[in-house]
Amino acid sequence: MKTMLIATALMALTAGAGLSQTVRMGTEGAYPPYNFINDAGEVDGFERELGDKLCEMTEMTCEWVTTDWDSIIPNLQSGNYDTIIAGMSITDERMQVIDFTQDYFPATESAYMALNDGVDITSAVIAAQTGTIQASHVAEGGATLLEFATPDETVAAVRNGEADAVFADKDYLAPIAAESGGQLVMLDADVQLGGGIGMGLRKSDTELKAKFDDAITAMKADGSLNEMITKWFGADAVTF
Missing domain, CATH: 3.40.190.10 (Periplasmic binding protein-like II)
Known part of the structure; x- marks a missing residue:
């Protein structure tokens, strides 16, 4: 066949x-x-x-x-x-x-990445790239959406404290967290979108x-x- x-x-x-x-x-x-x-x-x-x-x-x-x-x-x-x-x-x-x-x-799964695992994603400030399914998902929930033009900017927003977490494709975020030396962590809150x-x-x-x-x-x-x-x-x- x-x-x-x-x-x-x-x-x-x-x-x-x-x-x-x-x-x-x-x-x-x-x-x-x-x-x-x-x-x-x-x-x-x-x-x-x-x-x-x-x-x-x-x-x-x-x-x-x-x-x-x-x-x-x-x-x-x-x-x-x-x-x-x-x-x-x-x-x-x-x-x-x-x-x-x-x-x-x-x-595949979308995921959250933050500076620590204590972030409450239901009420936090979440960074996402403009025009993505992740941005739409955050906007439909109770969290505050902070949109950026590029994926790099969403990660930078977490690093500099502008956002509590970033929400994006897990395939994109996981390598960044792994290479951060423990500065960034993946949250246990994956979503299928x-x-x-x-x-x-x-x-x-x-x-x-x-x-x-x-x-x-x-x-x-x-x-x-x-x-x-x-x-x-x-x-x-x-x-x-």
Whole structure:
């Protein structure tokens, strides 16, 4: 059955082989290990490797574009790039304005990080990045939301005492806490949000969506997507 799935997906991928094109991949470049800028000044991370692989499979050329998170959807709609591949969770609210491929990363937990484990997250000041599912979750609760444009700023707000805790993807926060030498701690209050992470596209780009969906299906079927997830997020990462 798995062999049939791979064969079917690969046939769909090669059906439009004559339509070779350049695809501009929009990302933030500030959310490791999903995406970040390396020492050479280039986009790097899990999504860079994945995006390049998907373009290779669909016989297209990737061109990487970085943008601020708070303008990432408007810039897609304006045509500044063709996809969003930036750790963006699939939500009903976002699907009202853009489309998504199937998830290329399973739904994972969001988490809180603070200077100590005595923070009451129900009434504390919580930092979160603007326009994220984490910011929306805090806003709907009893805590005070403090929004910032970048993930780095949310962590800095905790370090300097401006916020009691930061709320973000656990995959992003856990390495920061581990490397802090005990200055930052993860709170035992994980929350499941979103429906997995997918690639955002304009609703009109149905052919492009289909090609990437077929490629993701093939990577799930042959296990290469799980291998890539484990490479970047560790052996304990949630996989398909």
